[in-house]
Amino acid sequence: MRKIQYYLSSVMYSLVPNPIMRGYVNYRLNRLSHEQRQSMQQRLNYYHQVQHRFSTTPEAKQASHFKKNCGSTYYYDILKVIKGFDPNFSFDFIHGDVTEVPSSPTFVKSRPIAGHNHNSILLKLNEVRHYRFVKDKLSFSEKSDRVVWRGSGFRPNRRLLLETYFSHPRCNVGRTDTEDHDQLRYVLPKMSIKEQLNYKFILSLEGKDVATNLKWIMSSQSLVMTPKLVFETWFMEGKLIPGVHYVELKDDFSDLIEKMDYYLAHPDEAEQIISNANQWVAQFKQLGQERLLSYLVAERYFNLSQIPQTAPTLPWLWRWNKSKPSPNSAP
Numbered sequence: 481m482r483k484i485q486y487y488l489s490s491v492m493y494s495l496v497p498n499p500i501m502r503g504y505v506n507y508r509l510n511r512l513s514h515e516q517r518q519s520m521q522q523r524l525n526y527y528h529q530v531q532h533r534f535s536t537t538p539e540a541k542q543a544s545h546f547k548k549n550c551g552s553t554y555y556y557d558i559l560k561v562i563k564g565f566d567p568n569f570s571f572d573f574i575h576g577d578v579t580e581v582p583s584s585p586t587f588v589k590s591r592p593i594a595g596h597n598h599n600s601i602l603l604k605l606n607e608v609r610h611y612r613f614v615k616d617k618l619s620f621s622e623k624s625d626r627v628v629w630r631g632s633g634f635r636p637n638r639r640l641l642l643e644t645y646f647s648h649p650r651c652n653v654g655r656t657d658t659e660d661h662d663q664l665r666y667v668l669p670k671m672s673i674k675e676q677l678n679y680k681f682i683l684s685l686e687g688k689d690v691a692t693n694l695k696w697i698m699s700s701q702s703l704v705m706t707p708k709l710v711f712e713t714w715f716m717e718g719k720l721i722p723g724v725h726y727v728e729l730k731d732d733f734s735d736l737i738e739k740m741d742y743y744l745a746h747p748d749e750a751e752q753i754i755s756n757a758n759q760w761v762a763q764f765k766q767l768g769q770e771r772l773l774s775y776l777v778a779e780r781y782f783n784l785s786q787i788p789q790t791a792p793t794l795p796w797l798w799r800w801n802k803s804k805p806s807p808n809s810a811p
Contacts, residue, residue, distance in 0.1 A: 486608040490556035498544075498563055505564025505775055512772070520773055526716060528777045529598035530585050533784050537584050540570040550575035557605045558587065561774045569782050575605070577688040579711065585781065590689040590711050593718035601781060604714040604774055610692055611715075613699035613761060616677050620701050620751050625744055627705065627736065629653040629683035630671045631693075633663055637707065638685055641733055642666040650737065653683070680750075681705050681740055684726075690717060695764075698725065698757035703743060703750050707731045715764065725757050 544567030548555040554575040562571065572586040581591060582599045591600030604611070633639055633655030645651040646666050654668025673696060676682055682702045684691040689711040697704045704726035712718040722728035727739055743750040764770065 482612070483608055487552070487556075490560070493560055493563075494556065496563075498567060501563045502565065508772060509775055509779060517776075520769065520776060523716070523773055524776050524780065526719070527602040527714065527773070528780050530601070530780075530784060534585050536570045536572050536785055540572045543567045543569045543571070551606070553606045553608055554589070557607050558603060560771075561603060561778045564775060565778060565782055570785070571781065579689055585785075587781070590713045593710060593712050601777065602712075602714050603777060604770060610690075610695060610713065611764060612696050613765065614673060614677065614696050616700040616702070618677060618701060620680060620703070620747060620754060623680040623702060624678055625740075626650050626652055626679055627681035627683060627740060628671070628676050628679040629685065630656050630668070630676070631685065632657045632659070632687070633666065634659055635685070635687055637731065638687075639663065641683070641685070644733055645736065648737075650740065652679070677702060680744070681727075686710055689713075690715075695761065699761040701754055703727055703754060704757060705729055705736070705739065707733070720760070724753065725760055726753065 543562045543565060546555075546559065546562065558573060562569070572582065572584060574582060574586055574588050576589070578588040578590050578600065579592065581595070581597050582588070585599050585601055587603050587605075588600045589603070589605035591597045591602065627650065629641065629652075631638065633642055634657070638655065639660075641653060642655060642663065643666075645653055655663060655666050656668065656670045658664060658667055677700055680702060682693070682697045682700075682704060684694040684697055684704050684706040686706075686709065690709075690713050691706065694704065694706070694717070695715055706726055707729050708722075708731065709717050709720065720726060727743065729736055729739060
């Protein structure tokens, strides 16, 4: 149902005439007060670290000619942003799980946390898959004392986890794919999110880039356990602090049981980490602000890419008076 709603709303959005969307975005950005822009400045600077002028590459896509030659969710998510700007603007864009930094400023979903990653301009992409939050009815104390994980076992870290802890009585870990014949003994049935929420500890393991389940675990009353994070998205995983927002494990998981024992003996510390994680998630539930931030990231990109803004103004859009949308409402 969630995906159906997403695609229906996205298709309807794509049918809105471009001039109306440009007028709307212009209107929303012009209405932002200095204080509102300042409140979002820190996140804007994190997503878009480039401060100098630059030129797009010869392979850049022109907004007016942007076609669905990538995954549907990537197409619709970036369309919701660029449709509000001049159709003559060009931009560089890489879809999918991006693990390397482009040579020039480029819109991406993910980037490495470490190193000089400024050319990776983050947008909130593949939103329907990654930004799924939960309403957890169980408190930490009501959950099972065990740890749980389900997922594809194609990565070395996941294979190591299964080889080490598959038979451990305090671990319910298993792979749900049958890609490797030598690991078929580790295959277990899939578990719903609701079923996993019965456990105090939930493992979050990065795959090609970020772990899809990190966001919904951090919105629950379970404790996130993960090795050191390597990649980040719009969720700003690089700003998460071990021991504050999640429990960091060694890369070989050798301290998994030790960390479980510690937080079972110190439930107040576990609950504080969970509370911090919930607070972090709360900012991403402000849909109006999220959309405005996306516009601000694109606005900075286009302002710096040495292309003059020629978006036409539509005076009739400013005659709404009492029907003006609030700055925190999303289109």
